[in-house]
Amino acid sequence: MKNLIKIIAIWFLFGITSCNYLDVVPNDTPTLDHAFSNRSVMEKFMRTCYSHLPDPTNPYYYPAYFTSRDEFDWRTESRAGNTVAGMISKGLQNTNSPYQDYWSGRNGGTALYVGIRDCNIFLENAHIPQDIEEEERARWIAEVKFLKAYYHFFLMKLYGPIVLMKENLPLSATPEETKVYREPVDVCVDYIVELLDEAMVDLPLALPDPTTEQGRISQTIALAVKAKVLSWAASPLFNGNQDYAGWVDNRGLQLISSNYDLSKWERAATAIKEAIDAAHGAGHRLYEFNKFTGGAQTFAMNDTLVTLMTIRKAITEDLERNPGVIWATQEQFANSKGGASFAPLGNMLLVLTPMLYPEDQVSYVSYLSASWHMAELFYTNNGVPMDEDKTYDYANRYVPRRATPADKHESYIATGQVTATMHFNREPRFYADLVVDRGFFEIATTTNNGGASFGPYVRSRPAEVGTASGQGSYYPKKIIPFETSVSQGDASKRYTAHPYQFPLIRLSDLYLLYSEALNEIKGAPDEEVYKWIDDVRAHAGLEGVVESWAKASYYPTAPTIKTEMREIIRKERLIELAFEGQRFWDVRRWKIANQYWSLPPTAWGNSRDTEEFYIPTPYADARQVTFKDYLYPINDYDLRINPNLVQTYGW
Numbered sequence: 257m258k259n260l261i262k263i264i265a266i267w268f269l270f271g272i273t274s275c276n277y278l279d280v281v282p283n284d285t286p287t288l289d290h291a292f293s294n295r296s297v298m299e300k301f302m303r304t305c306y307s308h309l310p311d312p313t314n315p316y317y318y319p320a321y322f323t324s325r326d327e328f329d330w331r332t333e334s335r336a337g338n339t340v341a342g343m344i345s346k347g348l349q350n351t352n353s354p355y356q357d358y359w360s361g362r363n364g365g366t367a368l369y370v371g372i373r374d375c376n377i378f379l380e381n382a383h384i385p386q387d388i389e390e391e392e393r394a395r396w397i398a399e400v401k402f403l404k405a406y407y408h409f410f411l412m413k414l415y416g417p418i419v420l421m422k423e424n425l426p427l428s429a430t431p432e433e434t435k436v437y438r439e440p441v442d443v444c445v446d447y448i449v450e451l452l453d454e455a456m457v458d459l460p461l462a463l464p465d466p467t468t469e470q471g472r473i474s475q476t477i478a479l480a481v482k483a484k485v486l487s488w489a490a491s492p493l494f495n496g497n498q499d500y501a502g503w504v505d506n507r508g509l510q511l512i513s514s515n516y517d518l519s520k521w522e523r524a525a526t527a528i529k530e531a532i533d534a535a536h537g538a539g540h541r542l543y544e545f546n547k548f549t550g551g552a553q554t555f556a557m558n559d560t561l562v563t564l565m566t567i568r569k570a571i572t573e574d575l576e577r578n579p580g581v582i583w584a585t586q587e588q589f590a591n592s593k594g595g596a597s598f599a600p601l602g603n604m605l606l607v608l609t610p611m612l613y614p615e616d617q618v619s620y621v622s623y624l625s626a627s628w629h630m631a632e633l634f635y636t637n638n639g640v641p642m643d644e645d646k647t648y649d650y651a652n653r654y655v656p657r658r659a660t661p662a663d664k665h666e667s668y669i670a671t672g673q674v675t676a677t678m679h680f681n682r683e684p685r686f687y688a689d690l691v692v693d694r695g696f697f698e699i700a701t702t703t704n705n706g707g708a709s710f711g712p713y714v715r716s717r718p719a720e721v722g723t724a725s726g727q728g729s730y731y732p733k734k735i736i737p738f739e740t741s742v743s744q745g746d747a748s749k750r751y752t753a754h755p756y757q758f759p760l761i762r763l764s765d766l767y768l769l770y771s772e773a774l775n776e777i778k779g780a781p782d783e784e785v786y787k788w789i790d791d792v793r794a795h796a797g798l799e800g801v802v803e804s805w806a807k808a809s810y811y812p813t814a815p816t817i818k819t820e821m822r823e824i825i826r827k828e829r830l831i832e833l834a835f836e837g838q839r840f841w842d843v844r845r846w847k848i849a850n851q852y853w854s855l856p857p858t859a860w861g862n863s864r865d866t867e868e869f870y871i872p873t874p875y876a877d878a879r880q881v882t883f884k885d886y887l888y889p890i891n892d893y894d895l896r897i898n899p900n901l902v903q904t905y906g907w
Contacts, residue, residue: 292384298396301378305400306471306586308371310358310410312837313589313758315624316341317364319356319414320840324879326852327839328732329627331859331875336624340364347879351889351907358414359890368407369421375404376424398458402473402481405451409485412444413841414888415904416494417503417511420447435900440511445489452482462538466575470757471586476538479531480582480761486527487769490520490776491845499883503905511902518777525773532766535582540763542795543570543580560667560684563797564698565738567688570764570795571836572737572756580764584757589735608691608731609751611720612702612712613744626690626730626835628858628872631678634686634831639793639804641827642678646810653678654870659694669695670713676860676870684797689834691731693717693860698733701741718864729859732835764792764832772825781821789828796832850881882906 292298315321315336321328322341330336337346340355340363349355353363361367378400382393411418417438425433439447459475488494496516503511545565547557557565570580636645643650657677659669668687669675675694691697693716702711716729739754767788774785790800798804801815801824814820829842843849856874863869884906895901 292381295385295388295392298378298382298385298388301374302396302400305371305375305378305403308366308368308374308407309403309586310366310368311587312585312760313587317356317366318837319344320837323356324840324849324853325857325876326627326629326855327835329625329857331625345879347881347885349885349889351892351903354889354891356888357891358411358888360894362891368411369419371407372404372421373424375400375407376421379404380424394458395460398455399473401451401455402459402478405448405455406481408444408448408451409481409488412441412448413488413844415890416500416887417441418444419901420444422447435898437505437507437509437900438511438902440509440513441494442489442513445485445494448485449482452478452485456482461534470575471584474538476531476534476540477583477761479527479534480766483524483528483531483766483769484761486520486524487773488845490517490524490773492847493845493886495520497847500905503902505902506900511905521773521776525770525777528766528770528773532763532770535763535766539579540582541579542763542767542791543573543578544795545569545573558667561698561703563684564667564688567685567796568698568734568738570762571734571759572754575757580762581757581759582763582766583760585760586757588755589758608697608714609742609744611691611714611716612697612742624731626732627855628729628860629852629855630834631686631690631692631730633827633834634689635683635798636808637681637683638808639683639798639801640809644809644811647808648681649677654872656866656870667696668692673713674866685831685834689732689734691716691733693729697742699736699738699740699742701743703738716860717866717869718862734835759836762833762836764795765829765838767792768825768829768832772822772829775818775821775825778818780818781815785821786815789825792828792832844886847886849886853881853885854878 290297291301310318312318312320315328316339319341322330322336322339323344325345330342333342336342343349343355354365355363356365357363358365358368361370379397382397382400385393408418408420415438417440419436420439420443455473456475456478459473459478461475463469463472463474494512496514497512498514500512501510501514505511543566545562547562547565570578575581575584632642636642636648638645638647642648642653653676655677656674657680658674659665659671659680661671663669663680665671665680669679669692673694675692679692679695686692687695691714693714695714696702696711697714735758737754737756741752743751771785771788774788775781778785786800786802793800793804799807801821805815805824806812811820815824826842826846826848830839833839833842843852856878857876858872858874861869861871861873863871884904887904889904889907890901892903895903
């Protein structure tokens with residue numbers, strides 16, 4: 257057996273020169289015969305392969321959160337603004353030292369080619385252990401093939417054409433063999449799908465023991481990721497993108513096709529339906545909250561609260577009670593206490609404490625809030641956009657309005673309180689997803705009698721939050737479990753977050769993806785297109801798109817027109833999957849990021865006067881977005897090491 261050094265990849269072939277993985281292995285390094293000598297050490301190596309999964313709960317290093325300010329926002333420059341994500345959100349991404357460099361693992365990015373290297377080492381040596389059942393060996397190999405495919409897919413989503421690391425090169429490789437190329441996106445897609453297809457054969461449909469195997473890969477997860485891969489291949493960023501028509505390497509290969517191909521959507525639709533059918537076969541269904549079996553402090557909830565819990569707990573419910581989650585993180589998502597990665601969540605809860613209990617006169621500065629623009633995104637209670645609803649006073653949506661019993665909003669807004677008109681008559685997801693001024697924040701310690709009546713309401717005007725410069729107009733309620741506790745008293749004990757596994761793929765994601773694919777391949781929308789989006793809307797307390805638009809919209813026939821239905825499906829995804837780390841990827845693959853990332857950071861006014869407070873006020877410059885911002889650049893130094901690596905187009 258070769259010494260370990262003989263099969264480690266030559267990392268300078270990617271232009272990677274960090275000493276972390278270029279150190280020479282001494283001659284007395286144990287051989288891979290030893291590293292894979294038995295089942296136990298083989299299992300540890302498999303866990304190493306899993307360890308490279310990007311952490312979707314880290315808002316500074318994971319791309320989907322603070323790199324733009326249209327979904328999540330931050331108000332404190334010294335914290336979020338100075339992180340690598342904050343730099344990207346300000347348009348400061350660069351080629352000299354790229355932020356969130358997942359190519360080579362610099363500036364907050366995970367070195368995914370290191371992860372692929374480890375997967376290759378595992379796959380090349382998984383045959384060695386003798387004390388393992390062949391069925392288990394086959395399953396482990398399948399899991400690592402999935403991880404190898406997923407790491408390539410993650411890189412492709414960020415960079416487009418990537419280097420395909422099908423196997424590790426030996427140290428005997430010639431200099432020319434190390435100067436590898438970025439492959440065309442269509443080639444990358446086919447290779448990733450090939451790996452996933454190989455993996456699926458030996459993966460279980462569902463995890464045999466979810467309690468002990470949480471986070472491991474099932475056939476259902478692999479099919480869902482395959483559906484995502486092919487949806488990316490079919491979407492405008494990679495399917496007929498004329499902006500990249502001039503992106504050609506020194507072999508003369510065009511790296512992203514500028515010719516639109518409808519068959520890519522047909523291929524995606526087939527894969528999405530296979531994933532949905534497998535999910536159903538594995539027992540997955542859209543989550544629906546049951547107030548009798550849904551956990552503590554839920555026994556007395558009224559119907560309105562049950563709907564809100566169906567929406568929120570689709571994200572935060574314990575997985576054994578949540579059939580709507582197909583794939584979730586291995587690690588629990590909590591707060592800054594205890595070392596969990598989404599540190600701003602804990603700070604957000606500290607900010608909400610004085611918002612709920614202003615008599616404490618405690619001041620905290622927020623560095624996580626929901627973008628002001630998100631409040632405009634959600635539908636009215638008629639299930640259509642605010643500016644399309646013929647019954648909605650859209651022009652006066654910012655005018656202050658006092659909540660009265662006649663409004664029938666006692667479950668959403670404190671009676672007698674004044675808030676913006678746009679906080680009335682919105683769909684249930686608006687109230688489930690957002691913490692709203694003068695609205696309720698339904699958690700265990702602020703919801704009396706299990707939900708039959710309400711505790712303190714939220715106050716978010718200056719002098720109520722404690723620090724006006726740090727206030728956020730809205731906060732993402734959706735990602736905070738009902739079981740979380742926020743209370744008065746000692747500042748160090750003001751909150752206790754309820755941990756949960758953060759969802760990576762939910763069934764509703766696949767339903768909406770299937771509606772999208774079907775709409776693209778059909779000449780006009782039909783009942784099949786409507787079915788999947790309507791199922792998602794029903795769980796959010798809304799009627800179907802055809803009924804909703806016919807009753808309330810200025811454009812009643814919009815769902816019958818392919819181009820209009822495309823926009824309806826896209827908006828439904830932005831609403832349904834809000835704050836789940838999906839929006840960043842969707843607006844990029846749709847090639848519409850410029851519509852959102854260039855929105856100026858905005859908040860309600862900084863006045864204590866109610867009339868002047870409800871005036872949307874930009875507080876920072878808008879970001880200039882061009883086509884080059886859709887894909888990340890590679891470090892210039894990497895290109896100097898390997899001249900066959902062309903820079904991302906536009907950079």
